[in-house]
Amino acid sequence: MAPTIDRQGYWGRPTSTLEWCEENYVVSFYIAEFWNTVSNLIMILPPLYGAVHTYRNGLEFRYICSFLGLSAVGVGSWCFHMTLLYEMQLLDELPMIYSTCVFVYCLYECFKQENSISLFPIVLLLIFSVSVTLVYLQWKEPVFHQVMYGVLVACLVMRSIFIVTWVYPWLRALCYTSLGVFLLGFLLWNIDNIFCDSLRASRQMMPPGVGVVTQFHAWWHIFTGLGSYLHILLSLQIRSTYLKYRPKVKVCIVTFIGYPFSKIITRL
Ligand SMILES: CCCCCCCC/C=C\CCCCCCCC(=O)N[C@@H](CO)[C@H](O)/C=C/CCCCCCCCCCCCC
Numbered sequence: 565m566a567p568t569i570d571r572q573g574y575w576g577r578p579t580s581t582l583e584w585c586e587e588n589y590v591v592s593f594y595i596a597e598f599w600n601t602v603s604n605l606i607m608i609l610p611p612l613y614g615a616v617h618t619y620r621n622g623l624e625f626r627y628i629c630s631f632l633g634l635s636a637v638g639v640g641s642w643c644f645h646m647t648l649l650y651e652m653q654l655l656d657e658l659p660m661i662y663s664t665c666v667f668v669y670c671l672y673e674c675f676k677q678e679n680s681i682s683l684f685p686i687v688l689l690l691i692f693s694v695s696v697t698l699v700y701l702q703w704k705e706p707v708f709h710q711v712m713y714g715v716l717v718a719c720l721v722m723r724s725i726f727i728v729t730w731v732y733p734w735l736r737a738l739c740y741t742s743l744g745v746f747l748l749g750f751l752l753w754n755i756d757n758i759f760c761d762s763l764r765a766s767r768q769m770m771p772p773g774v775g776v777v778t779q780f781h782a783w784w785h786i787f788t789g790l791g792s793y794l795h796i797l798l799s800l801q802i803r804s805t806y807l808k809y810r811p812k813v814k815v816c817i818v819t820f821i822g823y824p825f826s827k828i829i830t831r832l
């Protein structure tokens with residue numbers, strides 16, 4: 565990962581096992597990586613809105629958990645990029661695993677009766693989450709976490725593609741938009757890691773304020789946040805259709821950048 569920049573700030577020396585390409589404590593003395601921190605708002609606020617909406621419309625508890633899980637990842641990620649402390653890194657990375665497990669449960673159990681609870685997948689996902697947590701606490705290797713997270717995402721991708729290919733083809737656009745946006749974020753995550761030296765050098769030559777567009781880890785937060793949010797909507801739409809809720813898609817204006825239009829499902 566990116567070499568450490570020597571600049572010191574409020575939280576002292578980083579203790580995390582990972583550092584990103586954004587230079588530390590440049591914008592604020594209190595926030596180690598400013599852009600990587602504030603970009604998490606996109607992962608925190610819209611899912612909170614989704615959770616409230618899901619609750620108000622009497623939709624299943626598992627979808628409230630999905631939205632809140634995504635918000636929790638955003639809060640953990642905010643704390644991590646603000647401090648670069650190891651404990652906060654765990655608060656970012658472990659909820660990624662837990663919330664994706666909730667997504668997996670929702671998508672693999674979407675053709676079951678309303679409010680039914682299947683113990684077998686819950687136990688399986690719990691064993692997976694606990695094992696990943698225990699191994700990662702001992703073996704502090706970020707690649708292990710990334711591979712485990714990637715396995716869960718691959719399960720989601722395969723299941724989504726199966727459903728929109730064979731069951732609800734009219735949901736293809738939503739599925740591939742969610743996947744495309746997520747993968748675009750992943751591409752930017754890789755560019756940030758691989759070309760960090762060139763990105764830092766190019767920022768030096770840009771006028772103040774323009775360099776922010778090269779903060780590709782922040783862009784990863786934005787795209788992965790949007791892709792994950794759309795994925796929850798897809799999952800909710802599949803479930804609502806199966807339960808014959810007559811899902812109604814409303815276009816509404818949400819007042820922050822990146823989410824000008826979002827689809828909302830209501831139970832009529
Ligand atoms: C059909 C669409 C599927 C979309 C799936 C969406 C699943 C989203 C699940 C949870 C939301 C998590 C949002 C990510 C937050 C990122 C926070 C973050 O930046 N954390 C880092 C620390 O700041 C952390 O170290 C980053 C880890 C990144 C791991 C990247 C691995 C990506 C693996 C992607 C594999 C794609 C597989 C595609 C298979 C066809």
Ligand SMILES: [Zn+2]
Nearest residue numbers: 600641781785
């Ligand atoms: Zn991050």
